[in-house]
Amino acid sequence: MGPRRLPLLVAALAGCLLPARGCVMCDPNVVEALNSLETDYLPGHLEAKHHKNVMKRVKQAVEAFKDLPIDEDSYMGVVDEATLEKAAWSLLKDLKRIMDSDVKGELFVKELFWMLHLAKDNFASYAAQFQKTERKVKFHQMEDMVLDCELNWHKISQGLTDYSFYRVWRNNSETLVSKGKEPTLTKTMVRPKDAGTYRCELGSVQSSPATIIYFHVTVLPKRIVEEIPSPNTETKDEVAPGEVPLDRPQTATTLQSQSPKPEKVLRRRLVGLLIWGFVVLIASVATV
Structure with missing residues (x-):
């Protein structure tokens, strides 16, 4: 051939x-x-x-x-x-x-x-790549919702125009949310009312769109962030104004930590014996 x-x-x-x-x-x-x-x-x-x-x-x-x-x-x-x-x-x-x-x-x-x-x-x-697709996405309340309509072949293709995002209602009617060159739709601090279906459409110079993506958005409850105190942080008893703080009962461990160590006790006794020895020696010399 x-x-x-x-x-x-x-x-x-x-x-x-x-x-x-x-x-x-x-x-x-x-x-x-x-x-x-x-x-x-x-x-x-x-x-x-x-x-x-x-x-x-x-x-x-x-x-x-x-x-x-x-x-x-x-x-x-x-x-x-x-x-x-x-x-x-x-x-x-x-x-x-x-x-x-x-x-x-x-x-x-x-x-x-x-x-x-x-x-x-x-x-x-x-x-x-030129089919209608559907995506299920989830976002937490009070966080940002980002819907991305861009596919990997969009940037290298010719004859494409603008991205259009629509809100699809239960009666199948649609409301245009945004239109332009930006392939993403961003909504800050989403709320339960923002849940639902969104449609993205990438236009073309021909009569039919090049890409259609449906986003089924679910808004979850707000995230609960649990604060855990640092292990190096010392906690103190809270005392109301005018109140006298009460001494906490001392435990055996506390008493043990406060008692002097045996080495210190022995050292004190030796120092005492040496002092008394010198006193006796001086007294004896004076008597002689």
């Missing part, structure tokens, strides 16, 4: 991400690309008797790209151009690797279908 035919196949496969495109095999570009694969590339890499069966399987694999594991009720049908280009170039690189390796026969068939299998998984992972 010539280099000019590869973008046709890639573009056709990329179109499978959009359910509105309908039948993939009805696209004339797909038909032309698959015909080129059969007439230009297969003859030099696979026996003629296997061409018909391989092409039948290739067409089935391409048609299977529209069967992505995506919930139709949550899929928004919008995939930005940057994401499509990323997936397309990934497929181009893998297909080029197979052709440059010049593999033939059964090994070529295995690598070709394994590449298509991985390409479908890549498209599914890219498309999954």
Whole structure:
């Protein structure tokens, strides 16, 4: 398959991400690309008797790209151009690797279908980012509530506009809370009345939004912070004005701590004996 035919196949496969495109095999570009694969590339890499069966399987694999594991009720049908280009170039690189390796026969068939299998998984992972999602978040009363609507692919995507946050009421009506380039909604000192459902929407230059996220907010009771006194802090008995503090009864431990140590008692006795010895000695000398 010539280099000019590869973008046709890639573009056709990329179109499978959009359910509105309908039948993939009805696209004339797909038909032309698959015909080129059969007439230009297969003859030099696979026996003629296997061409018909391989092409039948290739067409089935391409048609299977529209069967992505995506919930139709949550899929928004919008995939930005940057994401499509990323997936397309990934497929181009893998297909080029197979052709440059010049593999033939059964090994070529295995690598070709394994590449298509991985390409479908890549498209599914890219498309999954463009679904409506729901998040359950909890905040404590009197603390700040922050709802973040930004996804990792937003900054590198093109054709995106503003973030809009709505408060969704029980009757399904909505009130616009904020709109702008900031992807977060912040509310300080939340209260029980702030609990409920919020909807974030990232606009696009197309008619449909690129991202929709529902936040189900629960406001919990205020946190109770228990103050624990430091172990090094000495506590004293509180005395009211005019009152005389009463002495606390001394325990055995207190009395023991207040009594002199045996070493000090012995030292005092020795000093006393020495003093009396000197007194007796002086008295004896005086008498003589």
